[in-house]
Amino acid sequence: MGSRTALGAAAAALLAGSVALVTVVTDGSGSASPVAAQAACVPAASGSSAVDAGSGEIDGYSGVQLANARTIIDTGKAMGLSVRGQAIGVMTAMGESGLRVLDHGDAAGPDSLGLFQQRGNGAWGSPEDRMDPGTSAADFFKKLQGVQGWAELDPTIAAHRVQRNADPYHYASYWPAATAVVSALEGVNASDIAGGTACPAAGGSGDDLPWGAGPVDATSPDGMFTRECVDFALWRVNQELGSTTFPFKVLNSTFRPDGKPLGSALTWKDGWDARGWPTGKDPEPGAIVWYAPNVGGAGGLGHVAVVKAVNTDGTFLEEGYNGNPAPNDHAYYTRTVRSSTPSAFLYVPARKDFGLAS
Template identity: 60%
Template sequence: MQRKSLGLMALVVIPGIFFGLVFSVILLLVPAKPAAADCGPVSVVVDGNAKVDGYTAEQLKNAAAVMGAGKALNLSVKGQTISIMVALGESGLRVLDYGDGPGPDSRGLFQQRDNGAWGSYTDRMDPTISATNFVKALQAVPGWELLEPTIAGNKVQRNADPYHYQKYWPEAVKIVQALSDGKVGVDAGSCGIPGKSGAGDDYPWKDSPTWLQVGANEASTSPLNLYYRECVDFALWRVNQQMGSTSAPFKFLNGTFRPDGQRLGSAVTWKAGWDAKGWPTGKTPRVGAVVWYAPGTGGADPTFGHVAVVKEVKDDGTYVEEGYNGNPPPDDHNYYTRTVSSSVPSAFLYLPGLEAKK
């Protein structure tokens, strides 16, 4: 069967037939099916006893106003944290009645300019109104939830340095956790897009026969031109889904993904496919990124390698990946999740918007 599959590589390629058998014994990988991250909006609890080390009552009151504005607009906890991060980076969570050199007319928590886009002077000096206007602008950024927090904030603020806000993220997380009405887990990439990364097994062809069930010569392929229920087909489905292509005709296909006309192919070629397309890659897991295992890496098949998708990022140096064909028979060619050390994969393949600072 292995020799037979090798002959089909030019068509769609069989990725990782023995991957699950090997992968399951690697000690660095811990099988897991964790609960979904708490990514929804959180309410704010602030009273006279609320304290966060390093912040005054006035700053916490302003933070509560920012979070409350986000909650009113059904902004996710990640979005609320981005809002706090930006306010920290712009004003230190203070309502400033002055600007700076590049923006002398900037005012308020978000240092919003007097250009008509942010309302009146009174609006910009009002924590709730200014935060509401920031949140609306953030929600208008296409795919903002897929972006690195500092990049998402910069899409609204247009700071000269897109990574200006990055150093404020840990403090923003601390404030949101302290002021929320329950414990929330927040990470730069811990919350998936509703109905997309993090949604679980929404692969649309989960009941289709695999090539092993019908024979390689008779096997049909998915609309993505890859064999049903293989790791590559699930990963390419996620790529399409996250890029807004959720039904046929799909935007990204095995035969049309690369601009040079070569097939995306089996898992072994995916890094080269990303490079050919000019999409970024890196060593940091981000929700929605494709996880790429070179042949033999982390227990992947020594010929074909393996691909999966980052479902959740944890703060202990691990992430949760999701995919297909990652378990031994009889559970191969089915959906799986597992917790993996971030140092195990060969690379993470990012979609546009999942920028990684070089």
């Protein structure tokens, strides 16, 4: 857990989270997956008139790549997909093949083919289907439409639900280029592709902890030790309440109305109870995931994380800090967890119901 020189051993025990939640993972997404926050933001530029796919270059893509993007867009439109859905298709093909129809796979999927690197497992048709840009795009979009709430998910998560690759954030870095390509080819505003905003002021997007690249166990602006599980979780709580810059609405020292610190992961449910905030057994996006001591692989101080997305198969996507063994501790991670594994979920009330002073 690192040294605790900033505030002494007693204070460290009060503020620290726990590590090594190694038993709750249900698929291959448990490794740390740092993602720059800006990767999910849409370019500010917008297209006022469509350009031809055969002319010039758009964000590093040209020629046959843009022709394939054009096919993906047209296929999505024919199937009734929104421009955002079309961009998710383009993003996915960028991340899988660089917008090229590949006749080979890789070590993880040697039988993968085509724009979307679809596997030869019977779910994606014949080799000819997978090598055909229009057919492979249609098959991708059919499965995307079957993902519950796909339009409200982060684009990389929506793509991951279809592709089922190991890292759910694999596609995030391709989203800006995908929106630029679709914006240019379709002549639409990039903000329309994003769903109305270029870069949200509140909420979270991957590894966006402002001091996440700094030292471990310094004192953070929210009063926790930096890069501990509780530090990232309290940052997310502040984001949900619309507080994204210092001074933050909620601090370790001011969260509880009885004057006690919010403290380590061990005491977070007590903190919720003291404030009268709701808790329960069902995951909801944005809720704090609370593990009591020695539950789900947590240590003696428990662990807290955040619900990133809820799946339809009884699992949820968890994000947090300090949830992997060394040397990947004190870093951002995501993992898929069974909904029955945590001890409780701690819900953040709507901003209008939040009673603390600004």
